[in-house]
Amino acid sequence: MKALCWQGKHDVRHETVPDPRIEEPRDAIIKVSSCAICGSDLHLFDGFMPGMEQGDVLGHEFMGEVVEVGPGNQKLRVGDRVVVPFTICCGDCEQCLRGNFSVCERSNRNKEAADKVFGHTTAGLFGYTHLTGGYAGGQAEYVRVPYADVTPVKVPRSLSDEQVLFLGDIFPTGWQAAVQCDIQRTDTVAIWGAGPVGQFAARSAWLLGARQVVVIDRLPDRLSMARACGALTINFDRESVFERLNELTGGKGPEKCIDAVGMESHVGATVDTFYDRAKQVLMAETDRPHVLREMIYVCRPAGVLSIPGVYGGLVDKIPFGMLMNKGLTVRTGQTHVNRWTDDLLRRIEEGQIDPSFVVTHIEPLANGPQMYKTFRDKQHGCIKVVLKP
Amino acid sequence: MSNPELTGRPSPLDTKARAAARAATPTSPRHSSATAKLARGLGWFSIGLGLMEIIATRTVARRTGLLGRESLLRVHGMREVANGVGILASRKPAPQSGWMWGRVVGDALDLTTVTAAAAAAKARRPGSHPVAAMVAVAGVAMLDVVCARSLQRQANAARQTTDYSNRSGIGASPEQVRGAALKTFMQPPDMQAMPQADTTVLR
Numbered sequence: 001m002k003a004l005c006w007q008g009k010h011d012v013r014h015e016t017v018p019d020p021r022i023e024e025p026r027d028a029i030i031k032v033s034s035c036a037i038c039g040s041d042l043h044l045f046d047g048f049m050p051g052m053e054q055g056d057v058l059g060h061e062f063m064g065e066v067v068e069v070g071p072g073n074q075k076l077r078v079g080d081r082v083v084v085p086f087t088i089c090c091g092d093c094e095q096c097l098r099g100n101f102s103v104c105e106r107s108n109r110n111k112e113a114a115d116k117v118f119g120h121t122t123a124g125l126f127g128y129t130h131l132t133g134g135y136a137g138g139q140a141e142y143v144r145v146p147y148a149d150v151t152p153v154k155v156p157r158s159l160s161d162e163q164v165l166f167l168g169d170i171f172p173t174g175w176q177a178a179v180q181c182d183i184q185r186t187d188t189v190a191i192w193g194a195g196p197v198g199q200f201a202a203r204s205a206w207l208l209g210a211r212q213v214v215v216i217d218r219l220p221d222r223l224s225m226a227r228a229c230g231a232l233t234i235n236f237d238r239e240s241v242f243e244r245l246n247e248l249t250g251g252k253g254p255e256k257c258i259d260a261v262g263m264e265s266h267v268g269a270t271v272d273t274f275y276d277r278a279k280q281v282l283m284a285e286t287d288r289p290h291v292l293r294e295m296i297y298v299c300r301p302a303g304v305l306s307i308p309g310v311y312g313g314l315v316d317k318i319p320f321g322m323l324m325n326k327g328l329t330v331r332t333g334q335t336h337v338n339r340w341t342d343d344l345l346r347r348i349e350e351g352q353i354d355p356s357f358v359v360t361h362i363e364p365l366a367n368g369p370q371m372y373k374t375f376r377d378k379q380h381g382c383i384k385v386v387l388k389p
Numbered sequence: 390m391s392n393p394e395l396t397g398r399p400s401p402l403d404t405k406a407r408a409a410a411r412a413a414t415p416t417s418p419r420h421s422s423a424t425a426k427l428a429r430g431l432g433w434f435s436i437g438l439g440l441m442e443i444i445a446t447r448t449v450a451r452r453t454g455l456l457g458r459e460s461l462l463r464v465h466g467m468r469e470v471a472n473g474v475g476i477l478a479s480r481k482p483a484p485q486s487g488w489m490w491g492r493v494v495g496d497a498l499d500l501t502t503v504t505a506a507a508a509a510a511k512a513r514r515p516g517s518h519p520v521a522a523m524v525a526v527a528g529v530a531m532l533d534v535v536c537a538r539s540l541q542r543q544a545n546a547a548r549q550t551t552d553y554s555n556r557s558g559i560g561a562s563p564e565q566v567r568g569a570a571l572k573t574f575m576q577p578p579d580m581q582a583m584p585q586a587d588t589t590v591l592r
Binding site for chain 2: 098099179180181182184185199203204206207208209210220221222224225227228229230256304329331343346347351352353354355356357358360377380381383
């Protein structure tokens with residue numbers, strides 16, 4: 001079959017790889033109908049995530065049709081249409097039973113390595129580092145889905161791929177980012193990053209009743225999409241984030257802040273971004289945490305910082321004293337996707353939200369390598385790429 | 390299919406919408422990849438030619454009819470190397486097109502130098518081929534112009550801002566849907582914020 005394979009930094013290729021097969025009784029094989037490039041795929045593309053190996057099949061946002069089911073799988077049948085969440089979960093361990101699916105204790109097949117690096121393992125992820133299991137991803141014609149009697153979500157044929165595909169990652173990720181804020185009707189929610197997760201976080205915060213939602217970015221097309229849902233916007237290239245947020249909140253700052261940027265914040269707007277980039281080049285720091293610093297500074301005391309943006313390793317110069325003295329609550333983590341999917345699918349069916357709004361590019365899978373560059377460089381108004389195998 | 394009224398635009402599955410999504414990419418991936426390869430090739434060519442002009446100055450001068458102007462040839466060589474490094478070091482079309490237009494200007498200087506030399510008596514020595522040099526420079530110049538224009542188009546397209554202000558994704562006006570999810574939503578106990586802060590605000 002054909003798949004997009006990671007061959008090194010800035011090197012993704014459309015290659016022929018062996019077809020997947022059933023390995024465990026609970027497995028299923030999915031024929032992919034649509035897959036997407038996620039912002040966190042760019043961290044792999046840019047070489048910031050350790051534990052990748054040449055030839056790894058990329059992609060953790062995908063959906064399709066079940067074409068084969070293991071003998072121990074009682075949930076799925078051949079022909080079922082499913083979206084597959086990026087976090088693989090067993091459904092039986094202590095964390096899964098608590099709804100903490102992204103830290104499933106069993107699904108990471110490289111648990112020993114993860115235990116050493118993280119202290120305790122997290123869940124297995126599709127198309128990601130070998131520290132999270134090294135499972136082949138969904139930017140391919142077929143995918144093997146482990147624990148397929150728990151992880152996949154059946155979706156009705158009445159909805160298009162573009163309407164349900166994002167249930168596997170970015171929609172629940174934006175939703176959880178907003179839920180973690182415990183939004184009150186008096187709250188201002190500030191969101192850094194108007195990429196796909198930022199867009200879903202803005203809509204989620206609005207649907208959850210925020211008084212005002214403010215989205216911070218520098219790209220006019222992304223900011224226009226944020227304004228479409230009623231958000232106010234700040235272009236950090238043109239105005240001070242701190243001053244503008246103070247203007248909007250009577251000088252008190254936003255109660256809730258969401259970091260939808262993560263480890264590769266834009267270099268150029270402030271001095272600390274150059275400092276981070278220099279340290280990255282010298283391999284003295286892995287991530288660029290400008291957004292974290294800014295959120296800690298602008299957030300109202302006793303506020304909440306919600307961090308869906310992906311961080312990979314070590315960050316420097318975090319004003320922890322400021323964080324502690326302001327009594328801020330920090331909530332972060334990979335998304336517990338399956339905790340939200342049933343509810344969000346119902347909201348899509350009811351017409352409360354149509355996730356297809358975020359799609360800007362639809363391309364054949366073979367164009368994937370070029371689309372990685374287009375997405376990374378934010379060219380041609382690119383916000384979300386859907387690939388068709 | 391997605392509801393056009395919901396999103397304020399046609400469904401992405403709609404054929405016209407797909408065509409529009411593709412039209413947002415004015416150059417096909419294959420085309421832009423070919424341009425990038427040509428730019429890289431010309432970058433390496435620039436470095437190679439520049440090094441030849443610096444290291445084998447006298448040989449190049451004899452072949453091109455530039456004997457006696459070796460210093461000028463070395464300056465041209467340094468310019469070629471700098472230009473080549475600039476092209477190879479640029480990742481995005483905008484700066485790369487700048488360097489490529491730099492090569493076009495350099496081609497014009499080369500052509501002027503070789504043409505002037507061709508008219509001189511020294512150029513008519515045995516082993517000297519100033520006319521062939523002029524043809525070669527003109528040929529490479531054409532490639533440079535094609536590549537620079539293609540990169541320029543890509544850079545312009547990349548800079549174009551698309552207006553997505555009709556893509557709300559929510560069923561009605563923002564004011565109408567504000568808090569709509571709360572009718573069927575219970576805040577999970579493990580994700581509640583400090584309650585006293587909120588009650589103070591609400592009082």
